[in-house]
Amino acid sequence: MEAVEWLKRRGIQDVECIVPDQAGVARGKLMPTEKFARSPSITMPTSIFSQTIAGDYPEEDEQFSHDPTDGDLIFDPDYGTLAIVPWASDPAAQLIHDARYKDGRPVDHAPRQVLKRVMELYERKGLRPVVAPEIEFYLVKPNTDPDYPLEPPIGRSGRPEIGRQSFSIAAVNEFDDLFDDIYDYSEAQGLEIDTLIHEEGAAQMEINLLHGDPVDLADQVFLFKRTIREAALRHKMYATFMAKPMSNEPGSAMHIHASVVDSETGRSIFSTESGDPTKDFFSFIYGHQRYLPAVMCILAPYVNSYRRLERYSASPTNVHWGYDNRTVGLRVPHGPPDARRVENRIPSSDANPYLAIAASLACGLLGLEEGGHPDDPIEGSARDMPFGLPRGLLEAVTLFEECEPLTDIFGKSFVSTFRAIKQAEYETFMRVISPWEREYLLLNV
Template sequence: MSIEDRSLVETETARGVSSHEEAVRWLKERRIQDVECIVPDQAGVARGKMMPTEKFAAGPSITMPTSIFTQTISGDYPEEDDNFKHDPSDSDLIFDPDYSTLAVVPWASDPAAQLIHDARYRDGRPVDHAPRQVLRRIVDLYRHRGLKPVVAPEIEFYLVKPNTDPDYPLEPPIGRSGRPEIGRQSFSIAAVNEFEDVFDDIYAYGEAQGLEIDTLIHEEGAAQMEINLLHGDPIDLADQVFLFKRTIREAALRHNMYATFMAKPMSNEPGSAMHIHHSLVEIETGRNIFSTQDGTPSKEFFSFIAGQQKYLPHVMAILAPYVNSYRRLERWTTAPINVYWGYDNRTVGLRVPHSPPASRRVENRVPSSDANPYLALAASLACGYLGIEGELSPDEPIDGSARELPYGLPRGLLEAVALFEECDELVGLFGKSFVHTYRAIKQAEYETFMRVISPWEREYLLLNV
């Protein structure tokens, strides 16, 4: 079914659906044939089951093995140690649908829908190391203080030529002019229009799923783009990023391209980030607590920044989750290398954009686009929470470039993993189950990486050592 011929099935979303009965009625009215029951794993990859609508109607819950949340990005499983243990029987978890996420799958050849699920044990307890539950746990900490976090992610990605042999470097795709991009094309409308058909599909697919794009721009790299989402609830926005990554990949494939969210896909091009804007509002009044009644920055505003300054280095294993992620953090590039802060300063890790008092916010520029959105939002919010709870004070804001200042972030994955597991305050917020599971997965992924011999090693070591 083509985008040009989209039917009712592909143009209506399930906003307002809140029960199994309503979901079944919605599916039948639109003649949906299959339902994709999905859950984000630790990498943010969609795992799950596809079932006929009739089977879904018979019972909403599905089961999958416990190991779904201990799988590495390569499909392996970490070794056990003193703190991390596998479920010896790999017993089933129960996955319950969040009906508010029901939406069509607009690229499917037959009418299909998708539905994000939450994981629980058979006794009803939520799986506390499941990424969606990790984020919910951090949001609940704010709720208990009478606060609601508001976030707005910005996701960068590259369009590249199809690459079926990983030994070959990635290349920019051919646009409608018949030529690949050369040079820097930041904010170029003409460069965006080179891939107009792809973006038409992205917008159409997003609209069909109820995903709202604020803006789309061309970033600095060759065929590097950025999509900005509207601000809102952290869990809802994490769901949107999760679905948008899938959507963008599918739209690119339709035009014989790949879309990649690797942090550093090409050695001579800038890395890709997932910047996160944060503010906090009172649940009762809706007031942005980052501003006082007279419009000046509040104590909580500065403490939130201070918490991010102190703890972001300790959550880098989440914000930069792969060996490749640290290749993005280069001096003299657009990526930050430290956690200084400043007003409208894009050279620091923490930028405060110009805004009216009601919209005062903090932009975390550290996360890379390969991060799991649920975990990245949880980590960034957790750092700010600890700053407010501890009434911390930040450094003085940086006026001018911070790129020549010392590195303030871990330089590699193993260092980042150690910093995370050794931080008692963060272990207390995230829970030992998640921290030890996540650490074991990252260590296993690093060992897999170490079995690969790079071109650099062949280039400089083969005949010289």
């Protein structure tokens, strides 16, 4: 087998067989190379795809139920994702796996399969989506006590950042050694970084990826998150993809640029031969406007995610659109007609990349099918306009569960599982008493 020869040539001792769960966390098994060569598929319990971020499992109800035996699923390797693990102490490789039942059916609520299903729906129409994610994250001091607020780390100057440093090269240079490791780790894994910039917040960074196939790009974001965390730990820092890690700092997003091309010709369906925008282009925007509120629980999957959505901040709070307008949820960047695309600025950085990309493309697909037309583009600032998105997780979950067109795309199994996980996570959150409650309620009520 070619993969086994690849492992032997590089002296790989262990293989990390991994799969993204509903939160985008890498689950799996570590196997000696010799055992992997004999049996590259692995088994894990069915409950792996119903685990909350806290490690709990939702209670059963009329729509959601556990496998009473918690039997095994089979995970098969996607050899196109084989790469070394550059931060491992001993030579190791990693390989993303896909889940199937024992009878061969794919696990339809597995995040990677959800995205593949959306891709198949485009393929049936002779279409191929192209995406390019942008991921924001914060570097912070190590913090082992969750009762204490996070703080920016100390850079090479010996001082933490205290002011806004958007696009500052000097602020990026504060962490040159860390970014050298990120670039080296990425190159070793075949991950392609387009640009790296300093964002608005203190020690807030953004990495932009090259455009390409949605599944490939979701794989890259999944691996990038691991890479950045590992590189930061090597430099005695944390890298966090929380949507709103610090109270007085901006939130972190995962913007998704998307376009659609004809599978046969490779031409964008968003532009005519003369370079004008097409009806499909406007319908794609319309689909986002209509359905983004209903997939908000995927794009903003935690209670913390909604803290990012603040009026008069850099985070959008509506589904308006505009040309090169960063105050709206849907931005159309400047560019040549063959690169015409829509930037969905609503997803937060804590979202599972497979599900976030699937949700955004699902909205566009429904728009193409329905053929609607969006509102007029916003020319000025939209930051003082009313909220057009759910304000909290439970409201967002309800909108998702009640949207039949999205249920048809994602499948009842995924919708019921995801809804149960989010409700369980919310109940866990409600058991925690916040500093705000102690500050304002303790002696005043």
